[in-house]
Amino acid sequence: MRIWIAVPLLALAACNVSKDDNGTTVSFDQDKAENTLDTVGDEVQNAGSAIVEDVKETGDKVQNEVGDVDVKVDNDGNAAN
Numbered sequence: 356m357r358i359w360i361a362v363p364l365l366a367l368a369a370c371n372v373s374k375d376d377n378g379t380t381v382s383f384d385q386d387k388a389e390n391t392l393d394t395v396g397d398e399v400q401n402a403g404s405a406i407v408e409d410v411k412e413t414g415d416k417v418q419n420e421v422g423d424v425d426v427k428v429d430n431d432g433n434a435a436n
Contacts, residue, residue: 365388365391365392365395366383366388368387368388368391369383369384369385369387369388369391370382370383370384371383371384371387
């Protein structure tokens with residue numbers, strides 16, 4: 356849902372405003388919008404990759420700390436030691 360906050364800001368970043376004696380002109384620059392979206396997409400991908408790498412490293416640390424645990428289960432579905 357937070358993306359809906361960013362969309363107007365991205366659209367605003369693609370606007371060109373020019374002012375002369377007769378008034379102000381606002382125009383939308385499609386190339387600028389596409390470049391901004393490409394940059395945002397790259398940053399999101401980099402952030403996602405960093406999160407995945409952190410999760411993998413944390414999982415490896417937990418595995419090294421805990422090790423493997425064997426659990427035996429009897430026919431009734433109760434854990435047995």
